[in-house]
Amino acid sequence: MSIKKSGSAVWQGGIKDGKGTVSTQSGVLQNVSxxxxxxxEGEAGSNPEELIGAAHASCYSMALSLILGEAGLTAERIATEAQVALEEVEGGFAITAIHLDTVAKIPGADEAAFQDAADKAKEGCPVSKLFNAEITLQAKLEG
Structure with missing residues (x-):
């Protein structure tokens, strides 16, 4: 099976004085500046790193749900944040690390089973497999 989705961007002008818009195939994002x-510089608005973070957090949460389901568990809630580090390196900028922070409420799960599933999801998530960056995880099971 092959699934193809797309996002697009348009940029106008120079790097510092220019501006762009980003859109998604689904229309969820439409010409977002x-x-x-x-x-x-911290100005309010979207940027590639937050979009990557949202993609990684959502993919990871779905992967964790899948792995939990395979173990006979169903999460009431999985909340994941992906912090994306963009750093200046030799030759420009690079995403050097992504830290996943997830909190899950899973009836019947014990800590060991949860941590095992969380680690497997980090390795198995398709977006995790995309990155050359170090990907770290902090996973917390809610009572």
Whole structure:
């Protein structure tokens, strides 16, 4: 099976004075603006790193749900945040690390089973497999 989805971006102008828009095939994002200031100077608005973080967090949460299901467990809630580190390196900038922080409420799960599933999801998530960056995880099971 092969599934293809797309996102697109349009950029106009120079790197510091230019601006762009980003859209998704589904239309969830439609001409959302991004710019140098939004990416590097803390101006409010979207940027590639937050979009990557959202993609990774959602993919990881789904992967964890799958692995829990295979173990006969169903989560009431999985909440994941992906913190994406963009750093200046030799030759420009690179995403050097992603830290996943997940909190899950899973009736009947014990800590060992949860941590095992959390680690398997980190390794097995398709978005995790995409990155050359170090990917770390902190997983917390709620009572």
């Amino acid at each position: 991004y710019s140098f200031a939004k990416r590097f």
